[in-house]
Amino acid sequence: MARQLRLFFLIFCAGTCFGQQHPYELNVSSENDNYCLNLHDGYYTNGLFVTLNYAPVGLNNRIRETSRLSKIVGQYQAGQMIFTPEFVTPKTTKDLMDRPFAGYLYAQKGLTFFYKKGHVLKTSVSVGTIGENSLAEQTQIFIHKTFDLLHPKGWNYQIHNEVGVNLQGQYWHELLPACWRKSRFDLHSLSQLTVGNTFTNASAGLLFRAGRFTQPDQSSWFNARVGREASHTSTEFYMFVQPAFQYQLYNATVQGGYFTNDAGAILSPLRHWGYRYDIGLLFSPPRWTFQIMYTYKQREAATMRHNEQFGGLTMAYRFGK
Template sequence: MKIKLLALTLCLLSGVSLFAQNRGHEIGFQSDNDSFLGQGSDRYYTNGFFLFYRFAKDPLTMGKRMRDRVANSVFTVELGQKIYNAQSGNLPSADYVDRPFAGYLYLGLTGNVLYKNETSVRLGAKVGVIGPAAGGYTVQKFIHNTFGFYELNSWQYQVRNAAQVNLNLDVDKLIARASAADLTFSGYLNLGTGFNAVGIGPMLRLGNFNQLYQSVSTQSTASKVNNNLLHKTELFFYYKPQVNAVVYDATAQGNIFKDHPEPGTQEIVGDINHFVFSNKLGVSLASSRIVLDASVFINTREVKQMVKSTHQWGSLTLLYRFD
């Protein structure tokens, strides 16, 4: 009898442990700002805010062939806004506008399929708008008034309104792994009315990380299955350099279907660099309930007129996991 009770207790505890690890839903936000780095700058990509809801699909709903290959699948609904400045939001004249002002507001949906061989494929679509309708000036003015920052005077130099429909494809593939380090190939392709670019590069992780099919690195911490993870809690440093070939960027060049600058406007359009080198460094944590990522981005000049040869910003992501 005691043996049966002990066996039952162990089974229940095992179930609780499994239940604690498998959280099928996540909700949270990401905040980007160049002021996070304490430089006193307010330029170029200066602010971004994003809301996320993620949910994992139960693999039992897949066909047998897919179940044999797929370890996890996650869907994301995202609402986001990005704000771009020139070298400052308070300029003496148009002569100092080295990058157009722009707001970009969108709603996105992404499907993330993660294979047992540690290849992940994310396909997403975003619909939105650039220009005054994106609310960039309104949000930046609110931030500056709330925190006592300087007065804005240059948003008349922003790009005009234009509807946006954009697709993105991201691929990650494990290259090699040791006990506390691994190397991943990462690449992306953006196509649409606003953003056309491709980028590739490696990602190095150091610390306690999990497989790519259930990790912060691939936005796949939501899961409904027990994937025999390497660690119950992820805590690792990562570095991700990337070479980007940029064909079109609507936040710098405006509406892709119109001549620039548009007649009768004060729009200033940037002449973009078609090759941009980016660096991302960060620390990630994923526990049973909380996902946290803090990172720094450093990009080379994206628009040829930019006074500064590089620009950088900080990013903070916080997600809450639940069943």
């Protein structure tokens, strides 16, 4: 019996199945500094993102055999991000608040374009709000009450309300020949540009993957395991490392709203240059995706006393016919 179970597990992890692809994927991602087991609330303290990825019929039907594109995937996303100083206990005073209290609540629409040469372009537009309307204070109080943590104090100094519109483009350029995928190594360059009155920044970095993965237009990393035609679907299991350098021109969660008078809120000068790296594992059988990630990031605000780190957990399920 034990031998049969081991054989089943090997087939499940390493096999390839042929069948109907699923045109929809529901993706839920949670980020929190406590996932690093440091028992500490501070800086980027919590993020929750719910995404619906789908295969748009009309756009994909327009792709011709002679086109450079192989596939288009659409996304709808809703998310919330919460930022606080290093300390949020009842004893925290204004002079200890080394980063502004801020929240960001938004909705986003995106399209990802996959090229036959392995390159990927993702574009998106988001509309959201900072300030009390982001519901960050209520969310953090609920989390602390649920897990019997100290009641957070200081949200009366948070950044004020402002609606923001942000445009973003991300581009992954494959650096290794396609034949290298058989060697289980993959390398992309990554460039990103965000323009808006909430965030304006640019970054550049690398994406390295090692393990079992599929071509980009079928890969879970790019949310591309959705489709409407029957095809081979391989199980993916790989580790990834993604270092990047970023230049920030504007960040409303640190500096306050671009068009808003933030008198009474505690703000901070922006630290323009910084780096971050993400490292993690991803496992994706035909219908599911599971990902765990650790992120280390330099300080965003000039007044922050420490760099920040947080963990991320992602689960996705594909459905529909």
